[in-house]
Amino acid sequence: MKIEELQLVPEVKVTDRDALIIVDMQNDFIPPGPLQVEGGEEVVTPINSLAEKFHARGNVIVMTQDWHPPGHLSFASSHGKNPFEPYESDGIGPVLWPDHCVQGSRGAEFHPDIKTRFARAITRKGCNPRIDSYSVFIENDMKTYTGVSGYLKSMGKTRVFLCGLALDYCVYYSARDGMKLGFEVVIPIDLSKAIDSPPGHLSDALDFMTSRGVRFVKSMNIVF
Secondary structure (H helix, E strand, C coil): EEEEEEEECCCCCCCCCEEEEEECEEECCCCCCCCCCCCCCHHHHHHHHHHHHHHHHHEEEEEEEECEECCCCCHHHHHCCCCEECCEEECCCEEEECCCCCCCCCHCCCCCCCCCHHHCCCEEEECCCCCCCCCCCCCCCCCCCHHHHHHHHHCCEEEEEEECCCCCHHHHHHHHHHHHHEEEEEEEEEHHEEECCCCCHHHHHHEEEEEECCCEEHHHHHHH
């Protein structure tokens, strides 16, 4: 499936049971970062606009940061391999990445134009050197919970809006796990960009999400 083939819902109205999750809007994922997502800079301003509306309404906003220790096993350099080479082990893969979002580095910081002041919580993921963490909810070992699901449920949130980088990785895995944990999931499709590595990964992610009931909408059609 291609993005242009998605069946978009005509309108989604925000309620008190909704939360916005802004995924990994960090320097290393935005050009010219080492793991840049093409077009990532284009979603900064519209994400800020959506966040401001959620904030003005009093809805919860959560932001995430990749926060890897040096030598993380998801890095190609840790294996003497090239970035984007296929590689899978427990909690790592399906490809190896360039070194990115190393704890305390400028690349791990949020993009300077992202308005972090709207966030009620910021969660850091990928801190375990042996396990990657794409999802905001559960690390890639599928055993370690980040605490975000409990945080949102404790405030009565039943639906999450997911945006940010990258559509076929951290946004996709967050959507998958959010559905498993009982949340409804909405993705403003114009507020996320994809990597598509290995080729076809984006198509598979879109197929899976649509089959599980994730809803896609244009951000202009989110009503407050």
